[in-house]
Amino acid sequence: MKNILVATDFSPEAHHAFEVAVQLAQHTGGQLTLLHVLEDADGAGGAFSTVGGPVSGHSIDQIFTLKLLETTKRRMHALQAEATQLAPGVPVQDVVEVARVGEGILAAIERCEADLVVVGARGHGATEHFFVSSTTERLIRLAPCPVLTVKHPELAFKVQQIVFPSDFAEDATEALAGLRRVLATFPDATLHLLHIAGGASDHVAQQQMQDFAQQHQLAHVVVAEVAANHTSAGIEEYTRRVAADVVIIPTHVRSGLSHFLSTSIAETVATHAFPPVLTYHFAS
Structure with missing residues (x-):
């Protein structure tokens, strides 16, 4: 559990997952990859680092998507700063996928060779955020690595x-x-x-x-x-x-x-x- 991928849609539940993932990375001496998936309406696909341009796939040329990417950059950088405060010394990188949410997470797991993926989840009937039950359930069925689902705050994640x-x-x-x-x-x-x-x-x-x-x-x-x-x-x-x-x-x-x-x-x-x-x- 040293190569940890945490998927975030910036919801409260996703932040709970982020906090657990940071603590796990610190506990195991591992590294953390922050992932956000921008919904892909046109099927362009691709992965981006928020420090620059595309990592792979096609460039983003739609103004609306560019604005979303700029907003995502700020949010991802804020999470990186928070991770540094919570667990100094834990390496943190970030990736933005442009894809359908489920497919984007699965692609990132493969690309990052993740040992563990951590996601936030809300119960059935939730419609506000990406990581509602259907996405979590799909990851449980299809992810090639273990999936840790987090629903509530775990400020001191001590497994006893x-x-x-x-x-x-x-x-x-x-x-x-x-x-x-x-x-x-x-x-x-x-x-x-x-x-x-x-x-x-x-x-x-x-x-x-x-x-x-x-x-x-x-x-x-x-x-x-x-x-x-x-x-x-x-x-x-x-x-x-x-x-x-x-x-x-x-x-x-x-x-x-x-x-x-x-x-x-x-x-x-x-x-x-x-x-x-x-x-x-x-x-x-």
Whole structure:
């Protein structure tokens, strides 16, 4: 998590994501790329640095777009200055993509070779900003790197409580590599292995969680089970109960496997749960 891309539309939610991204870059000794996507109505496309002209693609020759770019320059430079104050020494660069928002973010992830993309999100029904649920959900489905979704202020982002929900079936082991990367970044955090039961307590599931922790030598582990009609609701309930700092939800690149690892559940939790939610893909 050293090459961090944070996408911003300058909304409050995007600023929350920016603050978390700056703190993560400082914690990991990484670097930060600020990204803003100007909606492309004509399909021109391209990427620009706010210190000069186009990085690639076609030049912008429309007056309206030029004025938007000038405004964006000022805003991006202000964020760079703020990042310097928050985390002196963290390298920060900025990029402006001219594209559809979703496509622009995905293109920037590839171009910057990002290890992590951080975005702000509002819940369903929001229409004011770019990064409403549909854009976030699309990134969760398509981004080649982990996506961290932030919805609320995190002025002191200290990861002490990590929630990892799963059904702990065989494919959960395949998702372990992504979890280990997070645990290596926050080695002293408590890891909550969470199972959502549809009805009565499932003693088999509890034993599976214990075996999972022992088999993979996971430290600082708490096993927990919540009864809920919907998996996403159970995850949200538990994260509130333990004041989770981050929820980790892996999703399989192929559908039809464990219901716990479906992108639809990840998307719902990412846009509804209070703490930041980290999603990533894995393949078996």
